[in-house]
Structure formats: C-alpha cells, structure tokens
Amino acid sequence: MAFTLYALIQTAILCVNAIAVLHEERFLSKIGWGADQGTGGFGDEPGIKSQLMNLIRSVRTVMRVPLIIVNSVCIILLLLFG
Amino acid sequence: MIQLQKAFYQSCGGGAVCWKVFASDTMDLPHHGYRATKPRARAAPPSADPVLFEDTSFSGPPVAPQGYYSAEYNMGGATGGGGVNNLFTDPMASAAVMYGSSLASQGKDMVNKEISRFMSVNKLKYFFTVDTKYVMRKLFLLMFPYTHQDWELRYHRDSPLTPKHDVNAPDLYIPTMAFITYILLAGMALGIQKRFSPEVLGLCASTALVWVVIEVLVMLLGLYLLTVHSDLSTFDLIAYSGYKYVGMIFTVLGGLLFGTDGYFVALAWSSCALMFFIVRSLRTKILSSLSSDSMGAGATAKPHVRLYITVATAAFQPLIIYWLTSHLVR
Numbered sequence: 482m483a484f485t486l487y488a489l490i491q492t493a494i495l496c497v498n499a500i501a502v503l504h505e506e507r508f509l510s511k512i513g514w515g516a517d518q519g520t521g522g523f524g525d526e527p528g529i530k531s532q533l534m535n536l537i538r539s540v541r542t543v544m545r546v547p548l549i550i551v552n553s554v555c556i557i558l559l560l561l562f563g
Numbered sequence: 564m565i566q567l568q569k570a571f572y573q574s575c576g577g578g579a580v581c582w583k584v585f586a587s588d589t590m591d592l593p594h595h596g597y598r599a600t601k602p603r604a605r606a607a608p609p610s611a612d613p614v615l616f617e618d619t620s621f622s623g624p625p626v627a628p629q630g631y632y633s634a635e636y637n638m639g640g641a642t643g644g645g646g647v648n649n650l651f652t653d654p655m656a657s658a659a660v661m662y663g664s665s666l667a668s669q670g671k672d673m674v675n676k677e678i679s680r681f682m683s684v685n686k687l688k689y690f691f692t693v694d695t696k697y698v699m700r701k702l703f704l705l706m707f708p709y710t711h712q713d714w715e716l717r718y719h720r721d722s723p724l725t726p727k728h729d730v731n732a733p734d735l736y737i738p739t740m741a742f743i744t745y746i747l748l749a750g751m752a753l754g755i756q757k758r759f760s761p762e763v764l765g766l767c768a769s770t771a772l773v774w775v776v777i778e779v780l781v782m783l784l785g786l787y788l789l790t791v792h793s794d795l796s797t798f799d800l801i802a803y804s805g806y807k808y809v810g811m812i813f814t815v816l817g818g819l820l821f822g823t824d825g826y827f828v829a830l831a832w833s834s835c836a837l838m839f840f841i842v843r844s845l846r847t848k849i850l851s852s853l854s855s856d857s858m859g860a861g862a863t864a865k866p867h868v869r870l871y872i873t874v875a876t877a878a879f880q881p882l883i884i885y886w887l888t889s890h891l892v893r
Contacts, residue, residue, distance in 0.1 A: 485770075
C-alpha cells in the first residue's frame with residue numbers, strides 16, 4: 482500500500498466523522514453505551530468499555546465545531562478540484 | 564513604515580500559522596506589548612539550559628548586540644545610525660542591515676511563540692541532545708541488544724537524564740536521520756533496478772511516515788484504553804517507533820549487497836534484535852508502572868494486558884519492516 486499524506490488526512494477525517502455521527506440518545510443508550518450508563522465505580526479500574534464510552538463522548542464534544550469547518554472545506558475543495 | 568512593519572510581521576507569523584484561521588485577532592494584542600518589551604527582554608544573554616547543551620559556539624564580539632539595540636532605539640530618530648557601528652561605511656546600508664535583522668529576529672520570536680503553544684520546544688530539545696558516543700553505542704545496541712545488562716533509565720533529581728548521559732534514554736536524532744537515510748537508500752535501490760522517478764521517492768517517504776503515525780496513534784489508543792499509566796510521552800513513542808528505520812536500513816543494505824538471501828538473513832537478524840530491544844525497553848516503562856496502585860482483582864488482569872501490548876508492539880516491527888522494504892529488493 483502506498484499512502485500519501487492526503488490519504489492519511491482523509492482517513493482521519495472519515496474516522497472522526499464516523500465517531501461524531503453516533504447519536505447519544507437514539508443509538509448509544511439503546512446498546513448500553515450511553516454516557517450516563519457508566520459503571521459508576523470509583524475504583525481504580527475503569528475498564529475498557531467505560532474508557533471507550535468516555536473517549537466517544539469526549540471526541541463528540543470536542544470535535545463537533547472543528548468537524549463542521551473541516552467538512553465544509555473538504556466539500557468545497559472537492560467541488561472545485563474533483 | 565509602521566504599516567510595512569505590521570505587514571511583514573503578519574506575513575512572518577502568518578506563514579507559520581496559516582492553517583490556524585482564527586489567529587488574526589489573537590495575534591494583534593500580544594504583538595504590541597511584545598514589541599515594547601522586546602529590547603528589555605533581550606538585553607540579557609539568552610540563557611541556555613545548562614543541563615542540555617554546553618555552549619561550544621564561537622561567541623561573537625559583545626559590541627554587536629548592543630549596536631543592534633541602540634540602533635533600534637535611534638531608528639525613530641533622524642540619524643541613520645552611522646555613528647553607532649563601524650561595519651559599513653554607507654550609513655544607509657548599515658541602517659538597512661540593522662533594520663532587516665531586527666525584523667527577522669522579531670519574526671522568528673513570533674514563530675517560536677506560536678509553535679510553543681502546541682508543543683513544548685524544551686521537551687523536544689531534550690530528545691536531540693546527543694553526541695557521537697551515544698549515537699555509536701545506541702546503534703550497536705539496536706543491532707545487538709543481547710549483551711546489554713542494565714535497561715533502566717537513569718534519573719537526575721526526578722527528571723530523566725539526557726541521552727548524552729544515559730544510553731537507555733530515547734532520542735529523536737537517530738530516528739530522524741535513519742528515516743532520511745532510508746529514503747535515500749530507497750531511491751538508490753530503485754535506481755539500481757531502473758524503476759526510479761522523483762514521485763516514487765516522495766511516495767516512499769510519505770508511506771513510511773504514515774505508518775509511523777498510525778503505529779504511534781494505535782499505541783496511544785491502546786495505552787489509553789487499557790489505563791496504563793506510564794510516563795511514556797508522545798515523543799517517546801515516536802522515538803521507539805522510529806528505531807525500526809535502523810533495522811530497515813540494515814535490511815535494505817543486506818538485500819542490495821547480497822541479493823535475496825542476504826535480504827532475508829538481514830531481515831531475520833534485525834527483526835530479532837529490534838523485537839528484543841523493544842520488549843526490554845518498554846518492559847521497564849509499561850509493565851512496572853504504578854503497579855502499587857492497583858489492588859484487588861484488578862491487579863491480576865493488568866500485567867497480562869500490559870504484556871500483550873508490549874509483545875504486540877514488538878511483533879508489529881518485523882511485519883512493517885518486511886512490508887516497507889520488500890518492494891525495494893525484488
């Protein structure tokens with residue numbers, strides 16, 4: 482596989498988009514991955530599942546606005562340059 | 564004049580942060596205060612961290628910096644600064660030189676300020692404090708780690724020792740140089756097989772870089788998800804990932820010099836050496852970190868998981884070495 486840096490950027494944008502479209506109420510809570518359904522244990526071992534849930538929630542919160550901008554720029558560039 | 568200065572500052576700073584579109588309003592406010600305090604701040608000589616570097620550069624005459632500052636103070640004045648320094652007979656040329664150098668240094672300060680918002684330059688400098696002896700020993704260690712006894716990092720008053728003083732410390736000089744050498748070797752190998760073109764060189768470079776980025780991201784993700792609280796920073800991971808380029812160079816050289824058999828022998832040797840090196844180096848950092856924290860049932864799960872991470876990292880190295888070099892030595 483020959484990767485260009487552009488391919489890396491594209492992969493990153495697609496992955497972050499994929500995480501951002503996971504809706505909190507409609508989807509994540511239904512499969513038990515909602516943010517308020519953490520194990521709640523204050524022990525010193527969060528576990529993989531709660532770490533993943535935390536990661537998804539923080540990515541969705543942090544990257545919401547930058548993703549809008551980056552996606553718009555991508556759309557415009559693809560429209561202009563194919 | 565002032566508008567010209569401002570435009571120059573903005574282009575210098577803008578070149579460095581052109582992708583940061585919201586910076587324009589944040590750059591103005593510190594800019595004015597920065598310029599006012601700059602002569603005072605620069606009056607003292609820049610103090611290098613004494614632990615990192617000894618100043619072996621030839622120190623210029625002390626008259627020149629003071630000439631710059633007093634020339635800058637006189638810039639608003641009517642005189643062209645001809646009486647301040649005696650380097651040029653033409654006062655206008657000397658004034659232009661002073662002005663240009665002061666502009667350049669202010670642009671450089673602005674770029675440094677912007678960059679230091681995202682990564683600490685001092686931390687990066689720690690990874691480049693190497694000397695010849697360290698590089699020699701580290702390269703030997705990467706190719707033959709089986710006789711090395713002591714893999715612990717040495718500390719000096721709670722901060723890790725620089726690579727100059729501790730051969731176990733990771734550095735970024737060897738990975739960078741090895742990466743560049745690998746690109747050049749790839750170009751040479753393709754040229755020998757008459758498959759060279761400049762695009763292929765760029766493609767090879769970006770492929771290798773992308774694989775390093777992927778590996779570092781996967782390692783960071785793994786360490787985060789499994790709540791392994793080690794003191795491995797991102798730069799450490801980049802350093803340990805970059806050490807595989809030395810193995811790649813050795814493999815490609817073996818393939819070029821001795822044909823396909825030499826390629827596989829060199830591949831086997833460098834894979835084993837690199838796997839051993841990675842396991843021993845990461846073992847002290849990952850497996851023994853904060854083991855006193857976990858108590859109860861969690862403690863039994865942790866060492867297994869950490870071992871899996873270390874072994875997975877080590878096992879990934881031969882695969883990527885083979886992937887990135889096999890097409891060069893066909």
